[in-house]
Amino acid sequence: METVRAFLRHPSGMIGLVLLLIVVVVAIIAPIMFPVSPWEMVGAPFTPPGEDGLWLGGDTLGRDVAAGVAYGARVSLLIGIASALAAMAIGVVVGAISGYFGGKVDLVLMRMTELFQTIPAFVLAILLVATFNPSLLTIILTIGAVSWPPLARLTRAEFLRLRHREFVEAAQCQGERTWRIVLGHILPNAISPILVVTSLTVATAILLESALSFMGLGDPNLMSWGFMIGAGRTVIRNAWWMSVFPGLAILVTVLAINLFGEGLSDVLNPRVSRRRS
Amino acid sequence: MSESVQANAPVLAVDRLSIALPKGGDRPLAVENVSFEIKPNEVVCLVGESGSGKSMIAHAVLQLLPRGVDVVSGAVTVAGQDPSKLDGRGLRNLRGGNAAMIFQEPLSSLNPLKRVGKQIEEMILAHQRPTPSMAEVRERVQTLLTQVGLPNPLLLEKSYPFELSGGQRQRVMIAIAMANRPALLIADEPTTALDVTTQRQILRLIDDLRRERGMGVLLITHDFGVVADVADRVVVLRHGKVVEQGTASEVLRNPQAAYTRELIDAVPKARLADIHDTIVRPEPLLEVVGLQKTFRVKRGWLQPPREVVAAEGISLTLHEGETLAVVGESGSGKSTLGRMIMRLTEPDAGAIRFGGADLRLLRGEALRQARRRLQIVFQDPFASLDPRQKVGDAIARGPMAYGTSRAEAMAQARKLLARVGLSETAADRYPHEFSGGQRQRICIARALALKPRVLIADEAVSALDISVQAQVLALLAELRQEMRLAMIFITHDLRIAAEIADRVIVLQKGRIVEEGTTAEVFTAPRQAYTRDLLDAIPGRDFFDQPGFAAAAGARQTARIDSGIDAV
Structure with missing residues (x-):
């Protein structure tokens, strides 16, 4: 409750939250705003914004750009959140095991993490999506698989910090079982920074998905911002609106998530929030 | 120690000082109407328990109070100057010049990335005008390191703080404080983080330097043992108010206030007589x-x-x-x-x-x-309780881990809380709502639950x-x-x-x-x-x-x- 109230008083965090809510609302009401599928050709090709009832214009095949942007919000948010959660699941498990048990387990897991970190995430993502057929599920799993290393490192650092705190040792001396110590004592005390980084991972996941779609590696059945930019890219000099509006959508969404994440970080970090109050 | 009866002007005069805490603190005034003086060559001990406002007074003297904590009335005079009226330059000259301060934790008061010699040099260079030559400064550093009793000053000057022991670090802090021959030394619990033998050496060093240079020393402590060893005069504080002040021997031998007596009595003493004889069994536990x-x-x-x-x-x-x-x-x-x-x-x-x-x-x-x-109670009552776990759960977890039902374990936890002198309702609260002593009672209850x-x-x-x-x-x-x-x-x-x-x-x-x-x-x-x-x-x-x-x-x-x- 305290945290929620502190967040409501956080200026840039609130801006982020409001922008994010707008994107979410657009994503939810997209089918009501645009009952016709975004793939449907509803106007003449190259309709400029504002003409023929297409207020963001039409694309090279006469599809409604506004409908594409609205439906793209659903895809971006879904993929962003789902793959960030996938990354968190992998990262927290790897980091927790590594940090709690230490020793050889830690050594092996951390070398593996480094292996993932040394391969450029985007190249690996392209490779994985190209190998498996691009679909919603494979894209989510791929983005999750390339985004977990920072979360694993963070979780490990938090676990190392808390592992030898006296309250953890006290729990150990009280005979509590390992899983209870990890889930009941260490994780709750480590969760704030993990949540913050996960929220920021949503933003990078959205960017990754856009980039994949731009390269033509998105789910072919889903209208996505990256795909729209990719399709409009060749005609940007005479039809700017085809790539600029989806681009702005990406910008606003990623910015909103970053502002939200930073606000969350300030509020959950007791030292900063105390300074503010 | 000797009673100083010189009629010199005091190096520190605190006159009816009141300091306000920000709204929402546990009391409106951190320090209320406190007055005392320190003459040259005199050690005055400010004694009180945590939260009594003793550190606030020291920080007020050097204008180091945190934001939101302000002096509301009264005046402080350090060597004839009122620090609150000084501008930035004047204040910098005062701090480390006429009045120097040493803190409780010597490791965090030294810059970990700089050699200790450099840190002392810095202090000299910041204050001496005209700026002395490097050779002079070096020599001065050597003298200071020798004076504070550090072995092998030539080698030590080149060490980093982490290479020194706690006592050595505190000596370096004292050397820094002494660098410009201050008239007043403020020592805020300088030995609390050190062990007994080092504590004695540091106190003795401060005392020697004081006598040699005729400084006034404001020593903040919670330990009446330390007071008995070094103080000329004592000011006893409680909840920000002066309970009693006088010469050390007066206060120690014949305390007027009940609170002072309590503090003196609380000093643990060997009571060798009433040790109960244990029935020594052949089989050790x-x-x-x-x-x-x-x-x-x-x-x-x-x-x-x-x-x-x-x-x-x-x-x-x-x-x-x-x-x-x-x-x-x-x-x-x-x-x-x-x-x-x-x-x-x-x-x-x-x-x-x-x-x-x-x-x-x-x-x-x-x-x-x-x-x-086999159970353990740790040193730090703040670190040894999970901040996100209710006190009752913390105590009941142990028995539950060994198969006791939750209801039974909780009932037992409440009983234990009552036994260690807390109310049973404490079980539903979080650790941060308790004081250090209460938390340690909770830790004891937790250990005893098994x-x-x-x-x-x-x-x-x-x-x-x-x-x-x-x-x-x-x-x-x-x-x-x-x-x-x-x-x-x-x-x-x-x-x-x-x-x-x-x-x-x-x-x-x-x-x-x-x-x-x-x-x-x-x-x-x-x-x-x-x-x-x-x-x-x-x-x-x-x-x-x-x-x-x-x-x-x-x-x-x-x-x-x-x-x-x-x-």
């Missing part, structure tokens, strides 16, 4: 044989690892109902010993026999079962205020009687060891140097090292005077009987 532990710290690629011996062939026995104190300086391996017995630190060799098994050979479930009857036979107290009262310390010790003594607990009491404070223990083990660098009953060790120490430790007890001369201990002991017992709920 816990037996430690030849415990061995060496910590290896990797240093670099080519350097060999640094080895620290924490235990070298430590053997001890503990019988039912007996209290064994383990004493020694920091780094003597006393905490490691406790942790090894709990199997929180893995010993290299040796055996820990408890309940018919060697704990060292147990793994997994067997270890979990054996640990049940009905242990051996309780290890690792510096369990060291982080507490001295009067709270006395209450927690009394509680432990009662519980020991009631539950026939055997206790291993690890402490650096020999006064506490003498008060609570039946037997004492003295550790030095991981070895037992002396072992015996408390009376033997305290009255007829066989080793020079033990004698040094005993001599270093602050206020020993004063508190050991004939007649004093007996009277104080009687008063103390009476007070503890009525005082448990007051923590």
Whole structure:
């Protein structure tokens, strides 16, 4: 409750939250705003914004750009959140095991993490999506698989910090079982920074998905911002609106998530929030 | 110390000073109407428990108060100047020039990335005008390092703070403070983080420098032992108000305020007479044989690892109902010993026999079962409770882990909370709502929830205020009687060891140097090292005077009987 109230008083965090809510609302009401599928050709090709009832214009095949942007919000948010959660699941498990048990387990897991970190995430993502057929599920799993290393490192650092705190040792001396110590004592005390980084991972996941779609590696059945930019890219000099509006959508969404994440970080970090109050 | 009767102008005059806390604090004024003076060559001790506002006063003198905390009335005069009226330059000249300050934790007051010589140089260069030549500055640094009693100044100048011991660091801090011959030295709990022998050396050093240079010293402390050793005059603070002030001997011998008397009585004293005789059974409850532990710290690629011996062939026995104190300086391996017995630190060799098994050979479930009857109370009551767990849960978790039902465990937790002097409703609250003393009571309740036979107290009262310390010790003594607990009491404070223990083990660098009953060790120490430790007890001369201990002991017992709920 305290945290929620502190967040409501956080200026840039609130801006982020409001922008994010707008994107979410657009994503939810997209089918009501645009009952016709975004793939449907509803106007003449190259309709400029504002003409023929297409207020963001039409694309090279006469599809409604506004409908594409609205439906793209659903895809971006879904993929962003789902793959960030996938990354968190992998990262927290790897980091927790590594940090709690230490020793050889830690050594092996951390070398593996480094292996993932040394391969450029985007190249690996392209490779994985190209190998498996691009679909919603494979894209989510791929983005999750390339985004977990920072979360694993963070979780490990938090676990190392808390592992030898006296309250953890006290729990150990009280005979509590390992899983209870990890889930009941260490994780709750480590969760704030993990949540913050996960929220920021949503933003990078959205960017990754856009980039994949731009390269033509998105789910072919889903209208996505990256795909729209990719399709409009060749005609940007005479039809700017085809790539600029989806681009702005990406910008606003990623910015909103970053502002939200930073606000969350300030509020959950007791030292900063105390300074503010 | 000598009474200074010079009619010199005071180096520090605090006149009806009041400092306001921000709204929502536990009281409106941190400091209320406090007045005192320090003359040249005089040591004034500001005594009080945590939260009494003593550090606030020191910070107000140098205009170091945190934002939101302001002086609302009264005036401070340092060597004829009012710091609140100085501009930036004037204030910089005052700080470290005429008035210098040293803090409690010497490691965090030194810049970890700079060699200590440079840090002293910096202080000289910032204040001396015209700027002296580098050769002069170097020479001055050397002199200062020699004056504060540091060995091999040429080598030491080039060290980084982390390479020095706590005592050496505090000496460096003092050298920095002394660099510009201040008229006033403010020392905020300068020895609280140090062990007894180092504490004595540092206090003596401050005292020598004071006499040599005729400085005024404002020494902030919570320990009346320290007061008895060095103070000329004493100001006793409680809740931001002066309770009593006067010369040290007046206040110590004939305290006027009841609170002052309480503080003096709370100084733990050897009460060797009333040690109850334990029925020594042939079969010890816990037996430690030849415990061995060496910590290896990797240093670099080519350097060999640094080895620290924490235990070298430590053997001890503990019988039912007996209290064994383990004493020694920091780094003597006393905490490691406790942790090894709990199997929180893995010993290299040796055996820990408890309940018919060697704990060292147990793994997994067997270890979990054996640990049940062996519990520990840690030093820092703030770090040893999970901030996100309710107090009741913290206590009930242990029994629940061994199969007690939740309802039963919670009922038992409430009873235990009542037993350690807290209300039963405490079970539904979070640790941050409690004071240090109350938290330590919670930790004791948590340890007792498993009905242990051996309780290890690792510096369990060291982080507490001295009067709270006395209450927690009394509680432990009662519980020991009631539950026939055997206790291993690890402490650096020999006064506490003498008060609570039946037997004492003295550790030095991981070895037992002396072992015996408390009376033997305290009255007829066989080793020079033990004698040094005993001599270093602050206020020993004063508190050991004939007649004093007996009277104080009687008063103390009476007070503890009525005082448990007051923590």
